[in-house]
Amino acid sequence: MKKIILFLLFSSFVSAQDYSKLFNSLDSLQKKEIYTHLRKIKKLINYEIIKKEGTIKKNDFIKGVFFIDSQGKFSLIIVDENSKKHEEIISNITSKLPLAYCSTYFNQYVSFRFKLIEINDLETYNSKLMRDEQNVPQAFSEISTYPSFKKHSFLNDKEKSIDAFHKSMNNHIKKNFSYPKKAIEDNIQGKTTVVYLISPDGNVDEIYAYNADPLLQIAGIKIIEMLPKLIPATINGEKTPVIHSQPFTFKLQ
Numbered sequence: 027m028k029k030i031i032l033f034l035l036f037s038s039f040v041s042a043q044d045y046s047k048l049f050n051s052l053d054s055l056q057k058k059e060i061y062t063h064l065r066k067i068k069k070l071i072n073y074e075i076i077k078k079e080g081t082i083k084k085n086d087f088i089k090g091v092f093f094i095d096s097q098g099k100f101s102l103i104i105v106d107e108n109s110k111k112h113e114e115i116i117s118n119i120t121s122k123l124p125l126a127y128c129s130t131y132f133n134q135y136v137s138f139r140f141k142l143i144e145i146n147d148l149e150t151y152n153s154k155l156m157r158d159e160q161n162v163p164q165a166f167s168e169i170s171t172y173p174s175f176k177k178h179s180f181l182n183d184k185e186k187s188i189d190a191f192h193k194s195m196n197n198h199i200k201k202n203f204s205y206p207k208k209a210i211e212d213n214i215q216g217k218t219t220v221v222y223l224i225s226p227d228g229n230v231d232e233i234y235a236y237n238a239d240p241l242l243q244i245a246g247i248k249i250i251e252m253l254p255k256l257i258p259a260t261i262n263g264e265k266t267p268v269i270h271s272q273p274f275t276f277k278l279q
Contacts, residue, residue, distance in 0.1 A: 060128045060136060061221040061269070064092075064234045067100070067119065068140050069155065074115050075142060076151055082142045088112060089139040089247075091240045096132050098125035103135065103240070131236055137243035139251060141231040163223055163267040164259070173224050173268060174257040195272065202249045205276060209241045217275045220246040226265035228256040238276070246274040 068088075076082060090105035100120045105113050145151045166172065172187040175194035208214075216238030223232040233250050235243035250272065259268040 060131050061234045070119050072142050081146050082144045086142045091135055091137045093135050094131050135240045137235040139233045139247050163269045169259040171260045173259045202252050206241045206245050214239045215277050216242050218242045218246045219273050220250050221271045222250050224268050226258050228258045242276045
């Protein structure tokens with residue numbers, strides 16, 4: 027039933043730009059999770075680009091910043107140079123979105139970077155969305171084996187695997203951490219949270235950041251987008267997408 031509803035939403039409601047019906051179909055608890063809301067927006071953006079432009083180029087990423095006002099209304103603040111060709115579509119979508127329920131993030135900025143799905147017809151895209159609904163990204167606590175930077179003999183040992191993952195991640199952060207020059211000049215400090223999706227093929231195709239100034243959010247996203255291809259997580263031997271969050275603290279001495 028959920029698959030049928032999703033298909034109808036994208037084949038009928040989205041073409042009529044009735045985005046509120048899509049968002050009202052979400053579980054009420056999920057509405058409070060900002061990354062869940064952002065992932066739905068990502069799917070709408072991908073849909074509209076296919077519908078209006080017909081072609082998704084290989085490795086086409088969208089990167090930018092939204093603002094959520096005191097009522098839960100999204101607005102597009104900025105996109106990077108490579109994403110400007112899609113700016114009108116993104117702005118049009120955000121202007122029609124229903125109010126968000128994630129009140130914790132009202133009057134805040136949220137940043138994003140995600141890869142567009144390389145599908146060039148809506149029927150195929152709808153089919154992929156229905157498959158994705160059956161393969162929901164899991165939290166680390168729900169998986170059988172953790173993602174990894176490299177092969178280990180102890181991948182099935184959760185405690186050792188998560189410890190190895192965190193050590194590798196800390197080394198990656200130390201190697202690639204850079205305090206934004208503009209943030210230093212303006213004495214901007216804070217802690218941002220970056221949520222990212224590790225796909226079943228080990229790539230990081232979706233990254234979202236919230237809390238703190240957008241300059242710090244984007245800096246955190248840059249570190250995560252520099253991750254190498256990882257060994258994906260599994261559930262019962264099957265590769266699975268997994269959601270993970272990484273805090274970044276920017277503090278001037």
